[in-house]
Amino acid sequence: MGSSKQPLHIGILSSPGLGHIIPVVTLANRLATFHNVSVTVFVITSGSSLAETEILKSANKSKMIDVVEIPGVDISNLIDSNTKIVTQLCILIRETLHVVKSVISAMKHLLDALIVDIFTTEALPIAKEFELPNYVYIPTNAWFTAMTVYCPFLDKEIEGQYVDQKEPLKIPGCKPVRPEDVNDPMLDRNEQDYREYLKVHGIGFCLSDGILMNTWEDAETGSLKALRENDILKAIVKSPVYPVGPLIRHDQQIIDGRSGDDDGNNSVLNWLDKQIPNSVLYISFGSGGTLSSKQLTELAFGLELSHQKFIWVVRPPSEVGADKSFFTTGNRGDNTPEYLPEGFLTRTKDFGLVIQMWTDQTRILSHPSVGGFLTHCGWNSSIESITNGLPMIAWPLYAEQRQNATMLTEELRVAVRPKVLPTKKVVEREEIEQLVRMVMQYKDGKELKENVKKLKMSAEKALSVGGSSHDSMCQVLKDIEKRSIH
Numbered sequence: 001m002g003s004s005k006q007p008l009h010i011g012i013l014s015s016p017g018l019g020h021i022i023p024v025v026t027l028a029n030r031l032a033t034f035h036n037v038s039v040t041v042f043v044i045t046s047g048s049s050l051a052e053t054e055i056l057k058s059a060n061k062s063k064m065i066d067v068v069e070i071p072g073v074d075i076s077n078l079i080d081s082n083t084k085i086v087t088q089l090c091i092l093i094r095e096t097l098h099v100v101k102s103v104i105s106a107m108k109h110l111l112d113a114l115i116v117d118i119f120t121t122e123a124l125p126i127a128k129e130f131e132l133p134n135y136v137y138i139p140t141n142a143w144f145t146a147m148t149v150y151c152p153f154l155d156k157e158i159e160g161q162y163v164d165q166k167e168p169l170k171i172p173g174c175k176p177v178r179p180e181d182v183n184d185p186m187l188d189r190n191e192q193d194y195r196e197y198l199k200v201h202g203i204g205f206c207l208s209d210g211i212l213m214n215t216w217e218d219a220e221t222g223s224l225k226a227l228r229e230n231d232i233l234k235a236i237v238k239s240p241v242y243p244v245g246p247l248i249r250h251d252q253q254i255i256d257g258r259s260g261d262d263d264g265n266n267s268v269l270n271w272l273d274k275q276i277p278n279s280v281l282y283i284s285f286g287s288g289g290t291l292s293s294k295q296l297t298e299l300a301f302g303l304e305l306s307h308q309k310f311i312w313v314v315r316p317p318s319e320v321g322a323d324k325s326f327f328t329t330g331n332r333g334d335n336t337p338e339y340l341p342e343g344f345l346t347r348t349k350d351f352g353l354v355i356q357m358w359t360d361q362t363r364i365l366s367h368p369s370v371g372g373f374l375t376h377c378g379w380n381s382s383i384e385s386i387t388n389g390l391p392m393i394a395w396p397l398y399a400e401q402r403q404n405a406t407m408l409t410e411e412l413r414v415a416v417r418p419k420v421l422p423t424k425k426v427v428e429r430e431e432i433e434q435l436v437r438m439v440m441q442y443k444d445g446k447e448l449k450e451n452v453k454k455l456k457m458s459a460e461k462a463l464s465v466g467g468s469s470h471d472s473m474c475q476v477l478k479d480i481e482k483r484s485i486h
């Protein structure tokens with residue numbers, strides 16, 4: 001954009017929750033830092049956590065970014081204890097839209113465009129009412145986007161539950177999706193969550209002037225081509241798709257009140273400094289992933305058997321669901337947490353480091369001693385691994401992670417995965433030992449390493465000036481400039 005002109009002013013609307021605020025703030029930072037855009041981040045809040053407040057405070061430090069918090073209205077009379085999370089979120093946002101509208105209409109510094117996130121697509125009519133160019137930002141990949149926009153059609157084509165189908169689900173122009181890989185809200189078609197998913201995501205994604213995605217051309221040539229050129233998908237999506245990623249957090253941020261700059265993290269980095277390059281496997285299941293008690297024990301023994309250097313961010317087990325983490329404080333004599341095998345810390349002290357609950361993942365992944373990542377395949381973790389050139393063990397747990405795991409192993413070939421779905425069956429220690437060796441040892445992991453290095457380079461190229469993702473973002477901004485009425 002020309003430097004003499006007033007910068008464009010873009011609003012980005014975020015739904016509540018850390019998982020939604022972080023990608024929005026990351027996009028805002030990219031627009032402000034690399035494209036000289038002034039951004040107002042509107043965040044619908046719902047009893048914000050310390051972590052959310054800290055993330056927003058850090059975004060507000062940039063001269064180019066303003067944060068406006070919009071407290072969500074009280075919806076207690078519209079939900080009950082059985083209302084699932086996706087439905088709750090959609091109702092909260094729906095009921096708060098009139099406040100969003102009055103906040104936008106009262107703005108002194110007028111907007112040139114509005115970008116909504118994946119849960120706030122019902123705000124698109126507000127943008128249209130104010131004649132603002134409008135976009136949806138999908139903080140994940142094109143294959144997931146294609147399946148989601150096609151889901152309202154699958155809904156008509158397929159009878160019974162998706163997970164019970166004998167054949168993979170056909171998505172025009174794209175690799176089919178295996179029934180067991182579908183996104184969580186598609187697991188039970190009788191649930192309100194599924195109907196909200198169809199409406200807010202499936203239909204909502206297609207109602208804007210363009211779809212921005214956190215992916216890049218070389219990573220997803222096939223799915224992007226299908227979204228743009230396949231007659232059926234093109235007729236559904238209608239507007240252009242813009243891969244603008246991979247956008248990842250670079251700054252040091254405090255999450256859940258735990259700072260990456262504390263002593264804990266420094267000691268992790270000091271430990272890493274003493275290891276040889278590419279020798280350490282990092283293990284983490286994202287911001288909330290948990291394993292069953294039996295699985296946790298098998299993973300511990302698998303790591304022990306492998307004798308591979310490791311850093312493991314461990315959480316207490318949960319038998320309820322793979323995204324239900326809770327906190328216990330007890331430990332065994334040698335400080336081994338009570339939910340790990342007795343003596344684990346003593347037996348692994350020469351080659352492993354156990355961190356409870358949380359660490360600064362991006363810092364660890366960028367350390368030269370780290371050589372692989374056992375991940376739950378959240379999209380952020382996946383691209384953080386790729387952009388650091390690290391091959392993965394794919395261990396999906398919930399949300400769209402099963403589909404991501406399939407893409408990482410079968411399409412991009414940068415990961416290996418257990419033979420069984422970890423949420424369905426326990427992965428046994430001998431298999432874990434074998435997977436660790438496959439990823440970490442040069443001979444076995446050679447191909448994975450070469451593939452991920454190539455992908456890392458393509459990601460860097462895509463984001464550099466003149467690269468495909470940088471150009472995509474410039475194209476969006478050019479269109480906004482052309483159409484802006486201010």
Ligand code: UDP
Pocket residue numbers: 019249255284285286287288289313357358359360361362377378379380381382384
């Ligand atoms: N993360 C972190 N420390 C941890 C666990 C996770 O910093 O101990 C960060 C990680 O770097 C990533 C995000 O939390 O940016 C998790 O996002 P992802 O999409 O991978 O998974 P989700 O948590 O949404 O399931």
